[in-house]
Each structure stands twice: as C-alpha cells, then as structure tokens.
Amino acid sequence: MNVSDLKVIVTGAASGMGRHFALELAREGADVIACDIDGAGLADLAEASDGASGTLGTVRANVAVESDVVSMVQHATDKLGYINGLINNAGIFRDHLLVKVDKKTGTLKKLPLDLWQAVIDVDLTGPFLCTREVAAQMIENGVRPGVIIGISSISRHGNPGQSNYSAAKAGLVADTKLWAAELARYGIRTGAIAPGFVDTPILQAMRPEMLEKLLSGVPVRRLGTPQEIYQGIKFIVECDYFTGKVIEIDGGLTI
Numbered sequence: 001m002n003v004s005d006l007k008v009i010v011t012g013a014a015s016g017m018g019r020h021f022a023l024e025l026a027r028e029g030a031d032v033i034a035c036d037i038d039g040a041g042l043a044d045l046a047e048a049s050d051g052a053s054g055t056l057g058t059v060r061a062n063v064a065v066e067s068d069v070v071s072m073v074q075h076a077t078d079k080l081g082y083i084n085g086l087i088n089n090a091g092i093f094r095d096h097l098l099v100k101v102d103k104k105t106g107t108l109k110k111l112p113l114d115l116w117q118a119v120i121d122v123d124l125t126g127p128f129l130c131t132r133e134v135a136a137q138m139i140e141n142g143v144r145p146g147v148i149i150g151i152s153s154i155s156r157h158g159n160p161g162q163s164n165y166s167a168a169k170a171g172l173v174a175d176t177k178l179w180a181a182e183l184a185r186y187g188i189r190t191g192a193i194a195p196g197f198v199d200t201p202i203l204q205a206m207r208p209e210m211l212e213k214l215l216s217g218v219p220v221r222r223l224g225t226p227q228e229i230y231q232g233i234k235f236i237v238e239c240d241y242f243t244g245k246v247i248e249i250d251g252g253l254t255i
C-alpha cells in the first residue's frame, strides 16, 4: 500500500508526534483527517498543511468518548468517501507510584483511581473505540486493503510510576496482535510502534538535568525525532506482509 493512497485518521494530531505524522502524510499525498481535543492546535495544524499534495481536514473529538468517536469516523467517511487507515496516536500520562510513603510526613499516598482511569480511557479505550469504528466502516464499505497503527511505548514492558500508562500501552500491543488475527480476512492489517524517548513538547518541558539522566540510559545518547517514528509508520503502511507486530524504535533503550 502506498502512503499516497491513504485516506487516514490521525488521532492526537494537534501536537508532538501526531502533528508531525499528519503533516508528513499529507505532504506525501495522503488525505488526512486530524482529530484532537485541542481546537486551537488543530487550527494551527490546518494552516501548516498549506501546500501539501494531499488534503488535511480537522475534527475536534475526544477519543475516550464513544459518541465523539462514532461521529468523528462518520464525518471522516462522509468527507473522504471512505477511510483505509487509522493512526491511534492520542495519549496522555499521569504518573504516580502505586503506593508511596512521603519521606517528610510519613503519610502513605495511593495512586488515585481517577488517575488510573483517565489514562486507561484515553490510551486504551480510545484506540479500542477508534479501531472498532474504523474497522466497521472498512468492512461495511468493502474497503481493502486497510491499515491500523497504534502508538504504544517502551513503557509497555512495565515502567515504575506508570501502572496506568504501562497497562494501557501493553494492552494496545495485545489488541494490535488479536485485531490482526481477527481482521486479516477483511484485508485489514495492524501494527504498533513502541517509541523510546522522543523529542516532543512533553520532553521539551523537562528540566535539563532530568533529561540528561533520562538519556544516560539510551545507548545512542539522544532523543528520537518524530520523523524517525514516522519512518516506522511508513514501513508498516508500505509492507503488505507486515501485520500484528510491534516495532520498538528506542535508540537501544530496551536492549
């Protein structure tokens, strides 16, 4: 499948990697529907896409809300005629140890249920809802081939302080595998990418000494770029024999 043949939804496209993916895909000739909760970021993205050979439309939607996702996918289908690609990129983290004793006060702090739930809702329920709606649309409209890509994380292996995030990102990889098995008969492939530390606003906001500490564990001693993660997306789109697998792009962090 060629990138220029894609009619693709990118979630979380107002910032960071999602913004880069949406712009690169449109520049390479894909028709893109960029989805996010951040309306101002989407407007900025639409402006930045001027001159791309493909089209870029935007839609405000919360991937964790079923009715939003249903109307977002319907809107995308109406606008482009059909959808043959989805990039489940929207994600948040809300880090907290499972239980922690405050050194000064001696009080025990527990990971609050709402922090657990917020991350599961966006990072796991979001991809589930988007994939369900897009796959249903592909099957109903006889669209094939189709490709569905999830942005997981190396935290899927279990990162202290990230019970919620690690569970969601591991769950996304598990679903990527089983969706590949379930959807192959309809000509739909899946894939996931598990990035290491990537240069996006989240990490740009980090204190330099924290960043230095982070990078000391990365053999190539630098952050990845959104373009290097995009290269993984392009590979999954273009390789018709690839399905159900996760590619780790992490500068060697998980060696």
Ligand SMILES: NC(=O)c1ccc[n+]([C@@H]2O[C@H](COP(=O)([O-])OP(=O)(O)OC[C@H]3O[C@@H](n4cnc5c(N)ncnc54)[C@H](O)[C@@H]3O)[C@@H](O)[C@H]2O)c1
Pocket: 011, 012, 013, 014, 015, 016, 017, 018, 035, 036, 037, 038, 041, 061, 062, 063, 064, 089, 090, 091, 092, 122, 151, 152, 153, 154, 194, 195, 196, 197, 198, 199, 200, 201, 202, 203
């Ligand atoms: N940056 C990294 O180092 C890194 C590493 C591994 C994995 N990831 C994953 O890559 C993806 C993109 O990360 P990023 O660093 O570009 O983050 P980012 O914060 O720059 O962008 C995330 C985007 O998702 C949007 N979003 C959040 N909640 C949403 C919701 N409910 N519905 C729709 N949109 C929503 C935000 O508004 C934002 O525009 C995430 O899934 C993240 O977990 C990032």
